[in-house]
Amino acid sequence: MPYSAPVKDYQFIFDHIVDFGTVQATDRFAEATPDLVEAILTEAGKLSEEVMAPLQRAGDLGPAVLENGKVRTSPGFAEGYQQIAEGGWVGIAASPEHGGMGLPMTVTHAVNEMMGSACLSLQLNPLMTQGQIEALEHHASDEIKELYLPKLISGEWCGTMNLTEAGAGSDVGALTTKAEPNGDGTYAITGQKIYITWGDNDFSGNVCHLVLARLPDAPKGTKGISLFMVPKLIPNENGEPGVANTLKVVSLEHKLGLHGSPTAVMQYDGAKGWIIGEPNKGMAAMFTMMNNARLGVGGQGIAVAEGAYQQALAYALDRTQGRSPVEGGTGTILDHADVRRMLMTMKAETFAARSIALANAVAIDMGNATGDAEWQARAALLTPITKAYGTDTGIEVANLGVQVHGGMGFIEETGAAQYARDVRVTAIYEGTNGIQAMDLVARKMMDGGEAAYRLLEEVEKCAETARCKLPELAEDVWAAAETLREATERLVGQEMNDRFAGAVPFLRAFARVLGGYYHLRAAMAEGGEGPRTATATFFIKRLLPEHAALLAHAGQGAENLYALGVDDLAAS
Numbered sequence: 001m002p003y004s005a006p007v008k009d010y011q012f013i014f015d016h017i018v019d020f021g022t023v024q025a026t027d028r029f030a031e032a033t034p035d036l037v038e039a040i041l042t043e044a045g046k047l048s049e050e051v052m053a054p055l056q057r058a059g060d061l062g063p064a065v066l067e068n069g070k071v072r073t074s075p076g077f078a079e080g081y082q083q084i085a086e087g088g089w090v091g092i093a094a095s096p097e098h099g100g101m102g103l104p105m106t107v108t109h110a111v112n113e114m115m116g117s118a119c120l121s122l123q124l125n126p127l128m129t130q131g132q133i134e135a136l137e138h139h140a141s142d143e144i145k146e147l148y149l150p151k152l153i154s155g156e157w158c159g160t161m162n163l164t165e166a167g168a169g170s171d172v173g174a175l176t177t178k179a180e181p182n183g184d185g186t187y188a189i190t191g192q193k194i195y196i197t198w199g200d201n202d203f204s205g206n207v208c209h210l211v212l213a214r215l216p217d218a219p220k221g222t223k224g225i226s227l228f229m230v231p232k233l234i235p236n237e238n239g240e241p242g243v244a245n246t247l248k249v250v251s252l253e254h255k256l257g258l259h260g261s262p263t264a265v266m267q268y269d270g271a272k273g274w275i276i277g278e279p280n281k282g283m284a285a286m287f288t289m290m291n292n293a294r295l296g297v298g299g300q301g302i303a304v305a306e307g308a309y310q311q312a313l314a315y316a317l318d319r320t321q322g323r324s325p326v327e328g329g330t331g332t333i334l335d336h337a338d339v340r341r342m343l344m345t346m347k348a349e350t351f352a353a354r355s356i357a358l359a360n361a362v363a364i365d366m367g368n369a370t371g372d373a374e375w376q377a378r379a380a381l382l383t384p385i386t387k388a389y390g391t392d393t394g395i396e397v398a399n400l401g402v403q404v405h406g407g408m409g410f411i412e413e414t415g416a417a418q419y420a421r422d423v424r425v426t427a428i429y430e431g432t433n434g435i436q437a438m439d440l441v442a443r444k445m446m447d448g449g450e451a452a453y454r455l456l457e458e459v460e461k462c463a464e465t466a467r468c469k470l471p472e473l474a475e476d477v478w479a480a481a482e483t484l485r486e487a488t489e490r491l492v493g494q495e496m497n498d499r500f501a502g503a504v505p506f507l508r509a510f511a512r513v514l515g516g517y518y519h520l521r522a523a524m525a526e527g528g529e530g531p532r533t534a535t536a537t538f539f540i541k542r543l544l545p546e547h548a549a550l551l552a553h554a555g556q557g558a559e560n561l562y563a564l565g566v567d568d569l570a571a572s
Contacts, residue, residue, distance in 0.1 A: 003053040003118050003307060005045030009354070010110040011038065012532075016525035017518050018359045020106055026369035029104045037107055044089065044111040051083050052118035056307075059121040059260020060418050066252045066262075071200040074260040078203035080122055085155025089115075090126045094133045098149035105368075106361040109299055113354070116303030120422050121260030123303075125158060125198045127296045131289040132159030132210055135227075139277040139285040144229060147239050148208060157206040161289055162193040162230075162266060170435060172212065172283070173221035179213035179228060179273065188270040189213050189230050192250070195429070199264025200232070200249045206241045207232040209266070210289065211273060212282050219280065227282030228273035247271040257421030290430060291383060295360055297430045298386035301394030302353045304423040308394075308401035309346040311416060315405050316343060333404075342404050346397045348539040351522070352515030353386075353393040359518070360386040377451040381444050384436035388504075389511035391426035391433060398423050437503035440510070441491060445499075449492045452510075456481045456488075459517040466520055469528045473540050477516045480547050484513045487551040494557065501561050502554030509550035516544040 014020035014037070023029050024037075059074040066072075084090060093108040094100025108130070115123040133152050136145060151157040168174035177191025189211055200207055209230045218224030233241035250265040277285040316334040329335035334343070363379035366372065398419040402409035409416040427433045444451070463478035491499055491506065499506075519536035526532040 005048050005114045007041045007045045017355050018362045023365045028369040048114040048118035055080050055119045063259035064262035090155040091153030094153045099153045104365040109361045113299045113303045116300045117307040121258050124261045129159040131292045134292050135289040138288050158204040159208045162211040164195045177213040187273045189268045189273045193266045196264045196266045222283045225282040227276040227285045230271050230273040245271045293430045294387040298390030301391035301426045304394040305350040305397035308398040308419040312401040312404040342400045344538045349393045353390045355518035357386045381451045384440040388433040388436040394423040437507040441499040441503045449488045456485045477520050480513045498557040501558035505550040506554035509547040512547040516540050
């Protein structure tokens with residue numbers, strides 16, 4: 001099915017929902033003028049529609065394979081990647097010092113989301129490289145920057161990150177990969193890493209792996225982890241790919257979805273690597289990359305939601321079944337109330353998740369441009385919400401898309417099921433959504449909830465302003481924000497495991513309130529009458545009320561989770 005890039009929706013959110021103008025008003029991003037941003041979004045939309053969308057099914061039906069130790073990518077992916085690279089899209093946010101565009105993360109996020117809607121398997125490749133670029137910009141030596149950044153930014157080389165091992169998943173500190181000094185400033189990296197997204201390909205000049213490993217006599221746990229650049233081909237004296245490094249792809253995983261994206265088991269046998277940052281400080285450098293990726297993965301969920309919604313709507317407008325219950329209707333299943341419920345849910349959830357993600361990106365941009373601690377705290381607070389709610393939205397909307405198709409949704413030829421299969425992993429990688437929620441209620445509340453309270457104060461002020469024009473919607477949003485404030489006050493007084501027990505519903509409730517806030521702003525910008533106001537009314541009246549039940553769940557603590565012993569859990 002053809003994909004249509006929602007460029008106008010991004011522009012509306014930029015202008016009316018997330019105050020992108022504040023980013024454009026900074027010295028750092030002054031060149032990101034409205035005309036330039038519009039041109040960037042338009043061109044990225046065309047690339048997504050015309051180049052990447054036709055590859056969506058090709059990647060699913062013709063998966064990446066490992067043949068004689070070499071990865072063969074899906075049909076058309078090499079040509080598609082070349083157009084991404086030649087257009088400068090890999091280095092869109094990278095520093096101009098090394099050839100990047102230097103555009104705000106807000107614009108980058110919108111571009112990546114469009115590409116992800118069109119073909120998520122291929123979009124994962126530049127996303128990984130973008131994360132590596134940011135990590136190198138912040139932590140690498142000047143020598144490493146000069147060698148690697150121009151080629152990564154141009155798309156000539158690709159980047160990956162290697163964290164996970166068979167015995168070290170979420171507990172990264174349990175990793176066993178070793179790094180032995182070679183005596184010449186380089187290190188010999190030995191170990192095996194799993195789940196390496198785009199661990200190899202057949203279209204880039206080199207593949208550059210950022211690998212977490214442990215130096216001899218390093219402290220245990222995460223305090224003893226260092227980060228290394230380990231290229232597939234060791235650059236020669238001219239900076240060009242030279243001899244092969246002692247690393248290889250052992251196998252590719254057979255996955256539920258994302259078949260076009262090779263997920264590799266990587267083996268390092270004394271491979272030559274260069275340290276990035278300080279010894280035993282690798283997690284700080286890697287988190288730079290991971291935080292970028294968490295925003296990006298939230299965007300992947302939203303991207304799939306958009307694609308699934310467009311396909312479901314097109315099907316509903318074409319499918320006739322039963323008698324129309326409304327006079328003057330379309331004569332298709334779109335007339336049926338339950339189909340409308342599903343499509344409205346898909347549309348409203350996608351807008352809410354997209355707005356939260358772009359607000360997160362604005363906070364990142366403002367923190368980077370100004371160094372202001374409050375913007376940095378806002379970005380930190382929104383990151384786990386963006387990742388978890390964005391990916392949950394992708395999963396839920398994709399599932400609804402299958403349901404709208406009915407029996408045909410279960411038939412692979414329609415493509416509806418691919419969205420559901422592709423998006424499922426987004427709630428797992430880059431930190432499971434449970435870990436995101438735990439991060440929100442623990443690390444992000446170390447300030448006693450101050451960043452959360454500042455955001456909720458903003459929500460309440462908006463609701464107060466809206467009371468004259470949209471009293472019913474405004475009152476619901478204000479009351480929900482106040483309920484969330486009270487729940488947050490209770491949460492910061494709880495023991496940590498009690499917080500963890502309610503972390504997932506707490507994060508979901510927070511997302512519900514923020515979704516209501518951004519929908520209310522959309523209705524206000526429209527003047528209180530029109531399609532955005534109708535969508536806002538649906539969200540605020542039908543979905544926002546869920547926050548109360550979620551917060552009741554969140555406040556229960558941990559005790560009753562442990563009421564059943566192991567034998568009780570196993571009993572039939």
